[in-house]
Amino acid sequence: MSTPVRDTGPAAYRDGTGTFHPDHRRIVDGRHVDDERRITVDACVIGTGAGGAPVAKELAEGGMSVAMLEEGIWHETSEFTARPRDMMPRLYRDAGQTVTAGNPPIVLPLGRAVGGTTLINMATCFRTPERVLRRWQREFGLDGLGAPDLEPYFRRVEREINVVQVPPDIAGENARIVERGTRALGYRGDYLFRAVRGCVGSGVCAFGCPSGAKQHTAITWVPRAWAAGATTYTAATATRIIVQHGKVREVIARTAGGGTLRIRCRHAIVSAGALLTPVLLQRLGLGTRSGQLGRNLSIHPASAARALFDEPVDAWKGVPQSFYVDELADDGIILEGIAGPPDQAAMSTPGSGEAHRDLMLRIRETASFGVMVSDTGRGRVHTVLGRPHIRYDLHRDDAERFRRGFELLAEIFFAAGAREVHVPLAGVGPMRDGDLGPLQERAGRIRPRHVSAMAFHPLGTARMGADPATSVVDGDLAVHGVDGLHVCDGSVVPSSLGVNPQMTIMTLAVRLAYHLLGAPAPTHEPAPARIA
Structure with a gap:
């Protein structure tokens, strides 16, 4: 049968x-x-x-x-x-x-x-x-x-x-840009499976x-x-x-x-x-x-890079998380789509004052994609005044993984036609014209304090x-x-x-x-x- x-x-x-x-x-x-x-x-x-x-x-x-x-x-x-x-x-x-x-x-x-x-x-x-x-x-x-x-x-x-796979035509331009760059470079990637x-x-x-x-x-x-x-x-x-x-x-x-x-x-x-x-x-x-209760906390640190294009992207249209790149999965690095409406983008866009304003004025032409790192550090949860207190230090090796993930993502963005790429690592300025030098020069030198990240999936x-x-x-x-x-x-x-x-x-x-x-x-x- x-x-x-x-x-x-x-x-x-x-x-x-x-x-x-x-x-x-x-x-x-x-x-x-x-x-x-x-x-x-x-x-x-x-x-x-x-x-x-x-x-x-x-x-x-x-x-x-x-x-x-x-x-x-x-x-x-x-x-x-x-x-x-x-x-x-x-x-x-x-x-x-x-x-x-x-x-x-x-x-x-x-x-x-x-x-x-x-x-x-x-x-x-x-x-x-x-x-x-x-x-x-x-x-x-x-x-x-x-x-x-x-x-x-x-x-x-x-x-x-x-659990079904996202069709490319509903994924949105944000995902299709990363797919385009991924295919051009011959890297591994696919549309995600979701519960919908x-x-x-x-x-x-x-x-x-x-x-x-x-x-x-x-x-x-x-x-x-x-x-x-x-x-x-x-x-x-x-x-x-x-x-x-x-x-x-x-x-x-x-x-x-x-x-x-x-x-x-x-x-x-x-x-x-x-x-x-x-x-x-x-x-x-x-x-x-x-003695292990509350210990061994693993989180899934994540951050996102932004890339400016000459054409409209409107990253909030379509499925926000619809494509992934697992070229570096064996090293604990995976790229997954991340996007949201403009008011969410305003909260998460780096910079302040005039620099932030300039980025937001170009939000329609901005693509956004995430880097997630399988963490090697471990944290602890205990009670302080009846509330959970979470102690977690990002491991230095994981900070370097973020740099590597952003280097891969920037390469993909440039292969897809990006004019400019911004990554949330302190000391790494905007990259233009396919130049990955600002990231490559920091190889082995990124420290946890340099990383701007959120995290998901506590375990x-x-x-x-x-x-x-x-x-x-x-x-x-x-x-x-x-x-x-x-x-x-x-x-x-x-x-x-x-x-x-x-x-x-x-x-x-x-x-x-x-x-x-x-x-x-x-x-x-x-x-x-x-x-x-």
Whole structure:
């Protein structure tokens, strides 16, 4: 019997049908809960992002009763105005200003709503690279997580969120410029695969998709969890996990309305993300026996270069993140598209005063593209006055990787016809007429303080591993030494991935649910026609 094949081409990308709409939204708004409520379920899932929502859905469909706790609130697609100044305070934690303390300080944006950071990410999907999975087995003893083992779960995730490839004609001129330069130089690159249905290229993925095309967890896994009987409690912050005789008994949450939820459960699944999960567990003294909780923080430092052309680019038209270049992927460097509306560009364009004004006056002719570095440095998350404090220093080797990435990107821009290229490295001025000298002269001399960067994809602060002495959870995401307590989010990923981690986290979440249900792997899922 042949394996069915799922279309991942242009027709599947443009097809806006297939989004699931439940008969009833099972939401309890914690802003209106001012009393104490007692709830009994099989599983309590803390968080509704890439880890929490898939495991909640699969457990509910498998027959478990499930409660989901979410610190943020539910947002209707109709609320998304496409204006960054409107949406950042609503959808981002700390209005998008979560910042690391270190050299240099790095902004690390996180979502705070039903859907978590999937609500504001670019929907880019890569499977976990096989070299990374081999490293996990070799260094962390994680057997059972090889590519063949995960294949059925990858396929299930890809079908659920409709992972399809961006068609060139909707990618936008910004992407086509980089494709042109990449092809001219013979470098490796391709159009990205994304989780969408009926994408129209509105260009504001990072501020809530106004067309409802992006398949974030709030319109995929969460509604299907509701249909299977799960309930989402919004504006509810988990404060305690009661463990008696080594077993989870209860989760206690505080609501924004001043009330309390007491949730009796056999399974507590913490999915608050790599920055908040360790803070919660540290406060409760859970998962601390190895001394690794909150440590081993990996982020995905990223920055962007700009190039001026003679023709209109209008980088905000089309899919902001639609093309990638992996010519230097073996060295931990990947180029991915990044763009946004003019008011976002105004915030991120370097310089000030007249220099900034001049760049903004030429914004229509400006292309923008990102450099992402698989980091070698590691940070730490701990609690200061009840809030996560993130200490992270960019490694000197990673600063040099940024220089190399920008050199490659500048070469590509010039091959595509750029007149001028600007990179956000201190001491490197504008480059003109194909001259890469300002970057090449700084080889080996770029220091972390010279790099202007953001970061995404925090990982590793409750890392998984076979040895309880060096890890927080085991290969099945169970916290060592506590029966019924699991962690399912980016914090369990034990190393930098080098690619966007959404698929990895969702796949581990589905695998966890099948493990808790005692169910065999879903081997019936269709194979993708193509995948990154």
